[in-house]
Amino acid sequence: MFNASRREATAGSDPQNRLRQLAAARSGTGPGEPVPEWIDETPPQQQSQPRAKERLIGLRLPVVATAVVVVAACATIGILVAQPEKETPPPLPAAATSESAPRVASRIVVSVVGRVPRPGLVTLSDGARVADAVQAAGGASDVDSLALNMARRLTDGEQVYVGIPPPPEAVAVPQAKPAKVDLNTATVAQLDDLPGVGAVTAQRIIEWRTGHGLFTAVEQLRQIEGIGETRYTKLKDLVTVR
Numbered sequence: 001m002f003n004a005s006r007r008e009a010t011a012g013s014d015p016q017n018r019l020r021q022l023a024a025a026r027s028g029t030g031p032g033e034p035v036p037e038w039i040d041e042t043p044p045q046q047q048s049q050p051r052a053k054e055r056l057i058g059l060r061l062p063v064v065a066t067a068v069v070v071v072a073a074c075a076t077i078g079i080l081v082a083q084p085e086k087e088t089p090p091p092l093p094a095a096a097t098s099e100s101a102p103r104v105a106s107r108i109v110v111s112v113v114g115r116v117p118r119p120g121l122v123t124l125s126d127g128a129r130v131a132d133a134v135q136a137a138g139g140a141s142d143v144d145s146l147a148l149n150m151a152r153r154l155t156d157g158e159q160v161y162v163g164i165p166p167p168p169e170a171v172a173v174p175q176a177k178p179a180k181v182d183l184n185t186a187t188v189a190q191l192d193d194l195p196g197v198g199a200v201t202a203q204r205i206i207e208w209r210t211g212h213g214l215f216t217a218v219e220q221l222r223q224i225e226g227i228g229e230t231r232y233t234k235l236k237d238l239v240t241v242r
Contacts, residue, residue, distance in 0.1 A: 182240055
């Protein structure tokens with residue numbers, strides 16, 4: 001009897017049995033009769049499992065998304081770090097500009113004699129004129145300047161006479177006229193030295209002489225290409241035919 005009461009108490013304490021009893025009492029059925037369909041016979045633990053899974057999935061989604069973002073960021077950083085840095089070529093050194101050495105002005109030495117306070121040698125810059133030499137010798141205020149060409153350019157080793165006539169040997173002797181060039185024997189170099197005749201015209205004179213024989217008159221220069229009337233006028237008194 002004691003065991004029977006205990007089983008009833010145990011049966012009554014079972015939540016599922018308790019629900020069936022309550023449902024039977026409301027519907028007028030006994031404990032052994034079928035229970036209406038509206039009663040959910042699923043144990044409470046099984047009913048709560050889907051909801052727990054949904055909550056678990058809801059909690060896992062943000063974690064998974066965060067993990068994906070972190071992995072992607074790490075992969076990007078790894079790729080950037082793994083790429084070799086492009087080596088920037090060193091800048092080319094600036095070209096050294098060689099400063100040319102200052103040009104030393106050339107000097108000339110001339111002798112100044114005559115009526116000057118300090119006659120003798122004076123050193124002047126290249127391109128100096130007679131007036132510079134006279135001034136370097138102390139000047140010549142009491143000398144007739146018309147006797148000297150003060151603007152004449154000096155040359156190295158020259159002597160300047162101030163207020164006195166130069167000695168006879170210092171007077172320039174007029175040069176004799178150069179001998180005329182024979183058209184029948186002249187070389188290309190000799191013809192090239194003539195005014196108005198270049199290397200091309202000189203070669204044409206030689207070719208004309210070779211093709212036509214010797215010149216018989218200076219006037220035959222007019223037959224050569226490149227020698228017009230103006231050039232012939234300059235040449236006729238400098239050449240001859242023998």
